[in-house]
Amino acid sequence: MPMKPKRPCSYPGCPNLTDGRFCPKHQKQVNSSYEKYGREKATKKRYGRAWKRIRDKYAAEHPFCELCFDRGIIVPTEEIHHKRPLSEGGTHDRSNLIALCKSCHSQIHAKRGDYWGGRG
Missing domain, CATH: 1.10.30 (DNA Binding (I), subunit A)
Known part of the structure; x- marks a missing residue:
């Protein structure tokens, strides 16, 4: 089965190509930022x-x-x-x-x- 072509990372200024939305380096940063700022404290406890x-x-x-x-x-x-x-x-x-x-x-x-x- 043919694969979709890689696309540029969605992180501003990152030229890396990826299969997902972010390259592995920036995916970790985005997840960390979400956990720190985007999620409610009550949800984080659960x-x-x-x-x-x-x-x-x-x-x-x-x-x-x-x-x-x-x-x-x-x-x-x-x-x-x-x-x-x-x-x-x-x-x-x-x-x-x-x-x-x-x-x-x-x-x-x-x-x-x-x-x-x-x-x-």
Whole structure:
């Protein structure tokens, strides 16, 4: 299957070519900046070291997007999603988690109105 051509990093002034939005060097900077300035403090507390361990273990046990896999499509897991959000009383319990690709994860949040002019 042909791959998309690489494109310039979206970080201002960076000439590096990348497959994603940012080159690996700037992706780390952007993530750090988001964690420091973009996320609410209450949210940061819910997604600490314990969540990272739970997420990594769940992703290792579910290597493919569960929604795509049900449709017969094999797509690697990129996100671990809470079926019932923590802000609405959900927990990190395994029964509340689902492994998703970025596309399915975005669709779920778009339907909820979380990203595009809705709740957040």
